[in-house]
Structure formats: structure tokens, C-alpha cells
Amino acid sequence: MKDKVLFVTGVINTELWNKASWMGTAVLSDQKSAPYLGLLFENREAAIQIFEQWNKDFGHKDLYEEIRIAVIEGDIPGQEYGYTIHITTNQENLIEKCRKLKLSEMHTLFAIISRFRRMPTDRNNQNMKKFREEVERFLSYKIIPVYMSDNGLEPLFEYEIEKTEIYFRKVNEISDNDVDIACIKSNQ
Numbered sequence: 001m002k003d004k005v006l007f008v009t010g011v012i013n014t015e016l017w018n019k020a021s022w023m024g025t026a027v028l029s030d031q032k033s034a035p036y037l038g039l040l041f042e043n044r045e046a047a048i049q050i051f052e053q054w055n056k057d058f059g060h061k062d063l064y065e066e067i068r069i070a071v072i073e074g075d076i077p078g079q080e081y082g083y084t085i086h087i088t089t090n091q092e093n094l095i096e097k098c099r100k101l102k103l104s105e106m107h108t109l110f111a112i113i114s115r116f117r118r119m120p121t122d123r124n125n126q127n128m129k130k131f132r133e134e135v136e137r138f139l140s141y142k143i144i145p146v147y148m149s150d151n152g153l154e155p156l157f158e159y160e161i162e163k164t165e166i167y168f169r170k171v172n173e174i175s176d177n178d179v180d181i182a183c184i185k186s187n188q
Helices: 014-020 044-058 091-100 127-138
Strands: 005-009 022-028 036-041 067-073 082-089 108-112 115-120 141-149 152-155 161-163 167-170
Touching: 014 044, 022 115, 022 127, 022 141, 022 152, 036 044, 036 152, 044 141, 044 161, 067 127, 067 161, 082 091, 127 141
Parallel strands: 005 108, 036 141, 067 167
Antiparallel strands: 022 036, 067 082, 082 115, 141 152, 141 161
């Protein structure tokens, strides 16, 4: 690593995510405004801390699309039918930040932390299809934490973050050098 800089970054605070215990997603929509992608957590306080930090870092509108979210659909050998949500740093944005900091791309190594979760669904489930249609219709969506309590789901709308980019992907279009490959190869 002579003359190299190791740049460790990410939108994921591993300690908080472990504590929050991300269990799934929920799609919320009134069909009159941009839909919500809810991230379901078992620990309310840790989930709030994740979104408070994101609100501080990116605002209630992720203008520079620093949080990258991918929805990966299709069969993955050894996994249940469903889709995978992958949350990570937008690498293109990260490279642009390095340029602004005058760090040479050729001399910078990146270590990026991400999280993904497979969401098993019934083959007839249309929630993600409807979510995609609404994102395309409204050209945006919002992410929020949702607390999974014993009494049901509690959406925490006050921590919402509006986004315009989301990557809807198919398993068969992801190559070995793709940022989303970890979601497919993790169990192989």
C-alpha cells in the first residue's frame, strides 16, 4: 500500500444497525403522493438514531443521493423467492468527494460498509411492483424507520428522507464487479 490512502466510509453505522436489528421492509402509499419505503427495525431507539444521523448528514432530502438503495429482484440459488434490499454509499458520489478533497483516485483504496436483506415474498405479491410504479409516477420516494412493536408497526414519519434515485435491478444483470454482487454471492 505504498503511497496509497485507505478511505473507509459508509452510510451504515455497523454498531447502530446491529443494535437496531433490521428485519424487513414495508411499502406505504396513499397513491396521491410519493410512496414510502419503510425499513422495519426491532429496536426503536437505535432505528431513530440511524435516521437522526442520516437527517444530520444528508437532510430530510438526500439532494446528492449519498444513500444508495437497490431493489434486486429474481431468484437467488439457496434463497427463498423474494427481493433483496441493498443499502450502501453511492460510490460515484464518493469518487466526486475524493476529487474535491484532491485525493487521487489511483492512490485511494475504498472500504465501504453496506447492509442488505433478502425479503421473502409470495410469488403473487405485488407490493414492490406497485412501489416501483409509484416511484416512476412521482419521480421520488421517501425512506423512514418503522418500529416493529408487539402492538404492530409504528411508522416514524418525522425522520423521513426524500430520495429520487433507486436502483431496480434483476439478479441476472449483476456481474462479478458490480456493487450489488455481494447480495447474490453471500450464500454461495
